Amino acid sequence: MKIRGIKRGQTIELLEQIHSIxxxxxIIVNLELPSTQPVVExxxxxxxxxxAKLNKLFGAWQDQPELIDRYLC
Known part of the structure; x- marks a missing residue:
C-alpha cells in the first residue's frame, strides 16, 4: 500500500483514509521524498x-479575458 503524507515534527499526517488497518x-513505514525533478520529454x-501547441494552451483562456489582463500585462 502506498499513501502520501505530510511530516509534522515526529508525526506523519496521512492524506488518505485507511480503513483496512x-x-x-x-506498521512499518518506508519513507521516500516525492520526485522533484520534472519529467521533461x-x-x-x-x-x-x-x-500550434502554444495556441492550444492559450485557447483555454479565450473566454476569460480577465486572466490575460492579470497574468500577461
Missing amino acids: PDGVE KLDLTDEERL
Missing part, C-alpha cells in the same frame, strides 16, 4: 508545431 496497530517539433 485498525488504530493502534504497529524532448520533442523534436518544428516552429509551426510549437506555435
Whole structure:
C-alpha cells in the first residue's frame, strides 16, 4: 500500500483514509521524498508545431479575458 503524507515534527499526517488497518496497530513505514525533478520529454517539433501547441494552451483562456489582463500585462 502506498499513501502520501505530510511530516509534522515526529508525526506523519496521512492524506488518505485507511480503513483496512485498525488504530493502534504497529506498521512499518518506508519513507521516500516525492520526485522533484520534472519529467521533461524532448520533442523534436518544428516552429509551426510549437506555435500550434502554444495556441492550444492559450485557447483555454479565450473566454476569460480577465486572466490575460492579470497574468500577461
